[in-house]
Amino acid sequence: MDPTELAHGLFRVIETGDPALAAEVVHEDFRNREAAVAPPACALPGPAGVLASAAWMRSAFADLRFPVAGIARNDDQVWVRLRMRGRHTGPFVRYRDGALDQAVPPTGRDIDFEQIHVLGLRDGKVVSHEAVRDDITMLGQLGVFPPAPPTALRMIAWRLTGRATRAAARVATEAAGAAALLHVQPTEGR
16 A cells, blocks of 8 residues: 555544454554553554554544545655544543543534644554644534533533443443454454
8 A cells, every 4th residue: 555545544444443454554563642542452552552542432433534635745654634523422531541531421412623643654554643633623512622511510420420430441441342353353364
């Protein structure tokens, strides 16, 4: 695949959770600089971490897609400008040091905001990822920033009742399960 196809392939993995495509486009040494706010499995190297990130994002946002607005590239990097779109149908859980930081209960609201991703390439695969995202716009679309009273009250209730902690544990388990999919896929010719 050329660099543009690799970039499209990486975001297709996030949209679908396809382990075969992840193995095809993601280098075994892949590192995601953005994994600091994600479930612990998202920090795993290689395709497993990408599959965990895909599960994390899809657990919060149905119909997740990343329409690309522009791509620039050289031999070892691709810069992708895109939009992240979907509907917030599951808890959006952010982590800090592997533990719950924030859980936004499902709002049913649509998200549509811009991001720029820098992908490092090596040996014909994506080996690194970092991003600049307009998270303030996304949080505004979810009613978190500035805080809409109904959303703020639900977030507080989720914290006080333990639902946020349970959601964080469930999302982390789903992400770890998606990472493990890479190791249980049948190989060609068997």
